Amino acid sequence: MDNLSPRLSYPEFDGARNLKESSIVAIGILGIGSAYPDRILTNHDLEKMVDTSDEWIRTRSGISERRICDADTATSHMACDAGRKAIEDAGLKPEDIDLIVVATFSPDTLIPSTACWVMAKLNIPNCAAFDINAACTGWIYGVSTALGLMQNGLARHALVIGADAITKFVDFQDRATCVLFGDGAGAAVLGEVEQGRGFLSETLGADGRMGPNLMIPGGGSARPISQEVLDNREAYVKMQGNEVFKFAVRIMCDSLCGALSKAGLAPADLDWVIPHQANIRIIEGAIKRLDIPRERFIVNIERFGNTSAASIGIAMDEAVRDGRIKRGDLVGLVAFGGGLTWGAAVVRY
Ligand code: UT7
Numbered sequence: 001m002d003n004l005s006p007r008l009s010y011p012e013f014d015g016a017r018n019l020k021e022s023s024i025v026a027i028g029i030l031g032i033g034s035a036y037p038d039r040i041l042t043n044h045d046l047e048k049m050v051d052t053s054d055e056w057i058r059t060r061s062g063i064s065e066r067r068i069c070d071a072d073t074a075t076s077h078m079a080c081d082a083g084r085k086a087i088e089d090a091g092l093k094p095e096d097i098d099l100i101v102v103a104t105f106s107p108d109t110l111i112p113s114t115a116c117w118v119m120a121k122l123n124i125p126n127c128a129a130f131d132i133n134a135a136c137t138g139w140i141y142g143v144s145t146a147l148g149l150m151q152n153g154l155a156r157h158a159l160v161i162g163a164d165a166i167t168k169f170v171d172f173q174d175r176a177t178c179v180l181f182g183d184g185a186g187a188a189v190l191g192e193v194e195q196g197r198g199f200l201s202e203t204l205g206a207d208g209r210m211g212p213n214l215m216i217p218g219g220g221s222a223r224p225i226s227q228e229v230l231d232n233r234e235a236y237v238k239m240q241g242n243e244v245f246k247f248a249v250r251i252m253c254d255s256l257c258g259a260l261s262k263a264g265l266a267p268a269d270l271d272w273v274i275p276h277q278a279n280i281r282i283i284e285g286a287i288k289r290l291d292i293p294r295e296r297f298i299v300n301i302e303r304f305g306n307t308s309a310a311s312i313g314i315a316m317d318e319a320v321r322d323g324r325i326k327r328g329d330l331v332g333l334v335a336f337g338g339g340l341t342w343g344a345a346v347v348r349y
Contacts, residue, residue, distance in 0.1 A: 027150050028198025029349060030092070030157070030191040033085025034317035035078045036067040036184035036304070041167075043179070050175040057179045062280025066182025066305030068167040074108040076117040078185035079163035082313065083118055086187035092157060094122050097189070099155035100129040101146050103138025103162045103309040105216075105338065106169055107131055118161065128155065134206075135214070136276050136337025138162045138309025139186060140345055143333075144202045146190055161187040162309030169216055171236035180278075181237070182305035186313015197328070197348045201262035203255045204343040210247070213240040214338040244340070248278065249285035251342045256290065256334040259344040265330070267292050270346075272325055276335035277301035277311040286334075298324070308337065325349055 042065045043054035057063055069078070079102055087094060102115040109117075115129035128149075134141035139162035146158035163185035172178045190199075218234030219225050229235055252275060260266060267290045275283050280301055287294050298319045307314060312333050319325040327349060334344040 026193050026195050026198045027147055027190055028193035029188045029347065030193070031086045031088065031090025031189040032187065032313065032317045032320060033082045033089055034184065034186045034310070034314040035081030035085070036182075036307070036310075036314065037069045037073055037078070039068050039070060040065050041068045041182075046179050049172055050178060052175045052179055060279075060281070061180055062283075062301045063180065063305045064302045067184060069165045069183045073165065075104050075106050075163045075165040075185070076108045076114050076121060078165065078183065078310075079104075079114060079118050079161045079187070080121045082163065082185035082187035083122055083159050083161050086159065086189045087122075090157075090189040090191065092189060094124045096157050097124050097159045098127040099146060099149060099158040100124065100127060101142045101158065101160045102131045103134060103142035103160070104131055104164050105133050105135050105138070105308065106164045106166055114163065134309070134337065134341045134343070135339055136278065136306065136308045136311065137335040137339070137341040137343045138337070139312040140202065140333060140335050140343035141204060141341070142309070143188065143190070143199070143345060144204055144343065147199055147202070150190065156191060158190045159187060160190060161185055162311075162313045164308035164310055166237070166308050169235070169237050171233050173233070174236065176241060177237050177239050180306050182307050184304060184307040184310040184314050186310045186315075186317055188313060200265075200346045200348060201259045202343065202345040203258040203262065205251075205255060206339045206341045208339065210243070210340040211338070213243040213340065214238075245279065245282065247340065248282045248336050249289060251336050252276075252282070252286045252334050253289045255336075255342045255344040256332050259346050260332065263346050265346060267332075269330055270296060270332045271329040272296055272298055272319065272331045274298045274312050274315050274319070274331060274333050276337065277304060277315060278306045278336070311335070320349075
């Protein structure tokens, strides 16, 4: 064809990006990766910063240490590292990715999205890219969003990254929050797999009325940055931890059971459960209620704390690398977080 306008000859507009006619049927995880800062902040370090103790933090939350970004590291740096590893693990190249979804509540900038920063830094030449904010449920929401777009034929290979540099938004004068969180990123490349493998079902939910229990009140359009916002420390995470706690165990169990029943499965069918790593007591409550043996739960909260949207991706990456999760295993993923939001997915890895 001659006379194609220069605009239409851009690669963004080539037929490869329009997959409608060849929509994928089974979608699974082709590759995964994770990344986190080298710097470790221990409970003993925190004892010197706020009125707390190693004993309180370990017994109330299960956390001993967490990773924290230095001043020059932003969410996209960790997201890129995790994303690069996931693309390599999938045996793909950056140019094979045609959708990037970054789940984060701590974007590098309000605009452009962190997904667009990742796209530029990883040299992904043309694709759709956007962020979603489902706080700690971000990894599940991100995967679910990507699956929907892929099932509609809009992408063949999606890079989904849960990444948060939460410690940039944590008040290191507030002992109720600063002991709980850590930074990191977990990524997965989704693509076509053989029938019977891949994601079998998901559930998503939210209750916006419970939003004030976990929020950053300042810095958005409701309370733009001002001296008053800064002085009141409103640009930091505020949390009614015990309110979130009360709701967490029930919602984790209900959403995982919901996803399992959609797939015609029961909790006992799962080889592994990867829960969002918020508090060991929440995870233990879920273990009891779901009646799944403890050794099937992937738990790394002791070393990472709550990494928000990154927690499931980091835990899964570790468990795959150390040989616990193998190809073909049935894995349940479940999370809850700010919003309040919740969600679960069942995947045959
Ligand atoms: O990913 C989703 C995000 N959030 C969560 O998942 C958080 C869910 N909630 C939790 O994990 C727990 O509620 C916390 C770990 C945050 C708190 O545990 P808790 O057993 O619910 O404690 P609490 O908030 O009821 O506080 C008990 C006491 C209070 O003292 P008083 O009022 O009883 O004298 C707090 O002031 O513990 C005190 N406290 C601390 N003491 C030492 C709170 N934080 C600390 C601290 N060190 N860091």
